[in-house]
Amino acid sequence: MLDVTAIRKDFPILSRKVNGKPLIYLDNAATSQTPQQVIDVIVDYYSNYNANIHRGVHTLSQEATDKYEAARHTIQKHFNAEKAHEIIFTSGTTHSINLVSNGFASLLKKDDEVIVSALEHHSNIVPWQMLCEKTGATLKVIPMNEEGELVMSDYSALLSNKTKLVFVNHISNALGTINPIKDIIEKAHNVGAAVLIDGAQACPHVKPDVQKLDVDFYVASAHKMCGPTGVGILYGKEEWLNKLPPYQGGGEMIAEVTFEKTTYADLPHKFEAGTPNICGGIAFGAAIDYMNTIGFNNIAAYENELLAYATKKLLEIEGLRIYGPDASGSKNKTSVISFNVGAIHPYDIGSIVDKLGIAVRTGHHCAQPIMDFYNIPGTVRASFAFYNTFEEVDTFVDALKKAVQMLS
Amino acid sequence: MTIKDIQNEIIDEFSMFDDWMQRYEYMIELGKSLPLIDDQYKTDDNIIKGCQSKVWVHAEMKDDNVVFTADSDAIITKGIIAILIRVFSNQTPQAIIEADTAFIDEIGLKEHLSPTRANGLVSMIKQIKMYAIAYQTQVK
Numbered sequence: 001m002l003d004v005t006a007i008r009k010d011f012p013i014l015s016r017k018v019n020g021k022p023l024i025y026l027d028n029a030a031t032s033q034t035p036q037q038v039i040d041v042i043v044d045y046y047s048n049y050n051a052n053i054h055r056g057v058h059t060l061s062q063e064a065t066d067k068y069e070a071a072r073h074t075i076q077k078h079f080n081a082e083k084a085h086e087i088i089f090t091s092g093t094t095h096s097i098n099l100v101s102n103g104f105a106s107l108l109k110k111d112d113e114v115i116v117s118a119l120e121h122h123s124n125i126v127p128w129q130m131l132c133e134k135t136g137a138t139l140k141v142i143p144m145n146e147e148g149e150l151v152m153s154d155y156s157a158l159l160s161n162k163t164k165l166v167f168v169n170h171i172s173n174a175l176g177t178i179n180p181i182k183d184i185i186e187k188a189h190n191v192g193a194a195v196l197i198d199g200a201q202a203c204p205h206v207k208p209d210v211q212k213l214d215v216d217f218y219v220a221s222a223h224k225m226c227g228p229t230g231v232g233i234l235y236g237k238e239e240w241l242n243k244l245p246p247y248q249g250g251g252e253m254i255a256e257v258t259f260e261k262t263t264y265a266d267l268p269h270k271f272e273a274g275t276p277n278i279c280g281g282i283a284f285g286a287a288i289d290y291m292n293t294i295g296f297n298n299i300a301a302y303e304n305e306l307l308a309y310a311t312k313k314l315l316e317i318e319g320l321r322i323y324g325p326d327a328s329g330s331k332n333k334t335s336v337i338s339f340n341v342g343a344i345h346p347y348d349i350g351s352i353v354d355k356l357g358i359a360v361r362t363g364h365h366c367a368q369p370i371m372d373f374y375n376i377p378g379t380v381r382a383s384f385a386f387y388n389t390f391e392e393v394d395t396f397v398d399a400l401k402k403a404v405q406m407l408s
Numbered sequence: 409m410t411i412k413d414i415q416n417e418i419i420d421e422f423s424m425f426d427d428w429m430q431r432y433e434y435m436i437e438l439g440k441s442l443p444l445i446d447d448q449y450k451t452d453d454n455i456i457k458g459c460q461s462k463v464w465v466h467a468e469m470k471d472d473n474v475v476f477t478a479d480s481d482a483i484i485t486k487g488i489i490a491i492l493i494r495v496f497s498n499q500t501p502q503a504i505i506e507a508d509t510a511f512i513d514e515i516g517l518k519e520h521l522s523p524t525r526a527n528g529l530v531s532m533i534k535q536i537k538m539y540a541i542a543y544q545t546q547v548k
Contacts, residue, residue, distance in 0.1 A: 019428075344483075345461060345481055345482035345483060345485075346460075346482075347460040347461045347482040347484065347485060348436075348482050348483050348484045348485075350460075351432075351484050351520070352432065352484075354519075355428050355429075355432070362460060363460045377461070377462070377481055378460070406429075406432065406433060406436060407436060407483060
């Protein structure tokens with residue numbers, strides 16, 4: 001069981017006030033908070049060994065390179081990738097997705113088909129639309145049902161030997177649905193298609209094993225896992241990363257340059273043009289160490305309890321509707337509650353609870369197709385992390401009741 | 409009344425409220441009570457899409473003044489629209505072009521005019537100014 005009181009002391013931001021009230025941070029699905037252990041690593045980098053990596057012979061450059069590559073190994077181990085060079089540092093999930101979609105532009109032909117799910121974030125829709133426009137391939141969509149789950153029988157029907165790629169998020173950012181990715185990957189592989197899983201929302205809650213999943217590409221962002229913003233990873237199977245052309249040209253990604261011809265560097269450098277977010281990469285490694293010290297099983301168990309408690313308390317409010325799977329808090333979702341109260345606009349609720357020190361997300365959560373499905377302008381989304389408490393849930397529910405009373 | 413007079417009047421009214429909750433309750437009342445736009449103008453042409461809330465704005469000229477009507481799907485946004493319309497509607501294009509919105513800070517509603525709120529209000533003020541510039545050209 002987690003010692004949440006002790007854990008909260010690791011996060012300096014959790015003791016600040018907002019609008020005169022103690023901050024209650026329930027927007028973890030957008031960005032998680034940063035523990036002192038990670039902040040210390042960032043300060044240490046800039047205080048002691050800030051230097052460019054992979055090309056200096058001096059001591060600072062060597063130290064920075066060692067730490068950066070050590071972070072890559074930490075991440076490799078965390079995701080259980082077979083090889084360290086299958087982990088590419090990027091600026092985040094969106095960058096990782098664009099790197100892959102851009103690479104596939106040279107591999108797809110007209111009449112090929114790519115499949116996305118109805119539960120995607122805009123960042124996992126738009127790059128594929130652009131790819132289809134460029135290549136003449138067709139974009140197909142796995143539909144969702146009223147419970148916010150993918151209709152798997154329709155997915156099977158969409159697959160054929162024309163299918164070249166499938167893109168699905170591991171967990172929906174708007175609803176918290178955990179998608180059956182093992183099954184999705186297996187079925188795609190049966191028709192010879194590659195699969196990219198967007199793990200941005202999953203990685204704060206679960207520890208994916210990319211080899212066990214047999215996934216071709218898996219992407220994630222540090223800032224949702226107690227790390228800094230502006231850094232993330234692309235995991236790709238070696239054979240796929242070798243097939244894809246480089247995304248950006250520049251320093252670091254080359255082996256030899258003449259004006260006649262450039263030969264590209266080996267993995268992972270082929271995809272890491274220019275000076276990377278060195279400090280960010282090192283801090284990402286530290287964030288993963290921090291979360292593993294707490295333990296993902298402990299995190300999941302605690303967050304499930306919080307989710308069940310918050311769900312029960314919220315449903316006591318008259319007219320409150322939770323969108324997504326099993327409103328009673330089943331195993332098919334993570335600690336995200338997306339809801340509306342009667343016809344009250346989410347913006348109004350968000351504005352009032354902010355005045356009471358509570359951070360929730362309102363709006364369409366960059367997932368307009370889901371909002372269109374439910375025919376709503378957006379939702380209020382409360383997303384919980386392992387450092388949130390049952391008392392915070394109580395305060396949030398009271399604030400929500402106050403907002404509803406003011407707005408009704 | 410000039411725009412400045414109306415703004416000062418609103419600042420006076422808001423100074424009577426003791427805390428944010430009273431200010432919000434007042435705005436919610438404004439948002440609930442006013443019919444702010446004729447249904448025929450609630451069209452896609454007049455819509456300003458924010459990530460958070462939608463805003464509709466319609467403008468027409470009456471006796472050398474610009475008359476604005478507007479609406480929103482969120483009540484607090486609508487309450488602020490009511491205040492903005494009270495300030496900008498029935499004024500000459502020149503007066504609208506010259507006016508600023510600093511009074512919003514003084515009545516404690518600054519955060520709603522932040523671009524990060526994406527509620528359509530910043531674009532609405534831009535739109536109001538654009539209409540004024542367009543009508544100004546016509547007047548000349």
